[in-house]
Amino acid sequence: MIAPFFVACALLSSTAAVLDDAVTPPMGWRSWNCMLNDISQIRIEQQIDAIVAHIGGDNVSLASLGYNRIGIDGGWVCSGPASDEPCVCGGVNGSYHNSAGNPVISSARFPNMSALAAHAHVKGVRLDWYGNSCNCAKQEWQMWGKASANGGNVASDVATLTSIGFDGIKVDGCGPAHDIAAWVRALAAADGRPLLLENCGDNTDGQKTGPWTWSVPRPQDVSGDGPCGFHMYRVSTDIAPQFVSTMYNLQQMIPFLPHSRPSCWAYPDMLQVGNARLSDTEARTHFAAWCITSSPLVLGHDLTDAASTARATLIVSNTRAIAINQAWYNRSAGYVLWTSLELFNASAEAGARGNRMHTVTLPKEQVWAKVLTATETAILAINLWNQTAHNGIAVDLTVLPGIVGAARLTDVWSGASRVVHAATFRTAVLPPHASDFFVVSPA
Numbered sequence: 001m002i003a004p005f006f007v008a009c010a011l012l013s014s015t016a017a018v019l020d021d022a023v024t025p026p027m028g029w030r031s032w033n034c035m036l037n038d039i040s041q042i043r044i045e046q047q048i049d050a051i052v053a054h055i056g057g058d059n060v061s062l063a064s065l066g067y068n069r070i071g072i073d074g075g076w077v078c079s080g081p082a083s084d085e086p087c088v089c090g091g092v093n094g095s096y097h098n099s100a101g102n103p104v105i106s107s108a109r110f111p112n113m114s115a116l117a118a119h120a121h122v123k124g125v126r127l128d129w130y131g132n133s134c135n136c137a138k139q140e141w142q143m144w145g146k147a148s149a150n151g152g153n154v155a156s157d158v159a160t161l162t163s164i165g166f167d168g169i170k171v172d173g174c175g176p177a178h179d180i181a182a183w184v185r186a187l188a189a190a191d192g193r194p195l196l197l198e199n200c201g202d203n204t205d206g207q208k209t210g211p212w213t214w215s216v217p218r219p220q221d222v223s224g225d226g227p228c229g230f231h232m233y234r235v236s237t238d239i240a241p242q243f244v245s246t247m248y249n250l251q252q253m254i255p256f257l258p259h260s261r262p263s264c265w266a267y268p269d270m271l272q273v274g275n276a277r278l279s280d281t282e283a284r285t286h287f288a289a290w291c292i293t294s295s296p297l298v299l300g301h302d303l304t305d306a307a308s309t310a311r312a313t314l315i316v317s318n319t320r321a322i323a324i325n326q327a328w329y330n331r332s333a334g335y336v337l338w339t340s341l342e343l344f345n346a347s348a349e350a351g352a353r354g355n356r357m358h359t360v361t362l363p364k365e366q367v368w369a370k371v372l373t374a375t376e377t378a379i380l381a382i383n384l385w386n387q388t389a390h391n392g393i394a395v396d397l398t399v400l401p402g403i404v405g406a407a408r409l410t411d412v413w414s415g416a417s418r419v420v421h422a423a424t425f426r427t428a429v430l431p432p433h434a435s436d437f438f439v440v441s442p443a
Helices: 004-008 041-051 113-122 137-144 154-164 180-188 243-251 280-292 306-316 319-326
Strands: 027-030 069-071 126-131 168-172 196-200 232-234 265-267 297-299 335-339 343-350 356-363 365-371 377-383 406-411 417-421 435-442
Touching (some): 027 041, 027 126, 041 069, 041 113, 113 126, 113 154, 154 180, 168 180, 180 196, 243 280, 280 306, 280 319, 280 365, 319 435
Parallel strands (some): 027 297, 069 126, 126 168, 168 196, 196 232, 232 265
Antiparallel strands (some): 335 365, 343 356, 365 377, 377 435
């Protein structure tokens, strides 16, 4: 028997689409995790072609599953060739804006950005940009910052974005264009097309005067109902290709999940699924955690690399997992159902290179939940520790809506179902970093 929720979502692979107003968590790909600054028009065009390429039968592609956004990250400001490091910006006094305040796009890397946007649109893909860059941020502050308030060139950046034909922008928190409200206003007054806005640390942290540094919003800054101006917002440090990093970032979602909602999604950074440093077990847990917390699903592996794409596709193409991510019922973006009181310390990496370290404290075991319908709930039980959970993880299913006595469990990865006693359920043995991902419904 198939859970009714999955029956309702059975056509996901042929109908999924990311709405420009982000009614559901946005899905797509961004360049930073796998390319850093080493990007070019050719490389991004290859990713566009790869995301619409068939990955299996029935003409299924990553784009048709919902991953239909491609994001260009920071390297567009670097004036040298794509492999050139460090990044040197081509604007006035080492900034990435010219004397008129217009952004200077590297002609060596992107000879015709408008043509790239047109290529994406022909393929049915949305192309997103990146602003308030961390590249050349010091020069930007010196040239365009203000001593006690916001600077930058928000209006000219948005004018360039719309003239090229971009469909959205990720605004970082490094440069002087540090006023997310100004970006919201500028995009709202743009050319009438719906444009996606990601707030990546462009917050004031409650301070009334600047200059400000990179920071996540406070939960009270994103509370309320309806849109919050930006469509998705970072709640964590930069993710690294390490399991501990993914689980640390996951914990940062906890205070924001009561406020995460359509057009205002909390986001613990891009996915590291497909990165060789994560085992398949770790990658499944990582992806399931992003799904059950309604996080935007932004791929970060090189879509043209056969090995990483093959590994990632087995996980990120699971339509049951995607359906859980995209579901929105009764204001439930996900929550912690139970967390172990036994804790452990671990060294967490940060950043795409994994070159920043900090010590974190994590629970050994944790159970997450997301309500899908009046009688169905997704459950993710995780063994975060580096030792096997030989007794599994106990989950009292009777606390879930609509569950009394027996319960039917539908495995998200395989689709197999079984009936269990709801009050005494315990997962199977969970090896280190493994998880059990299933939907609970009445038996």
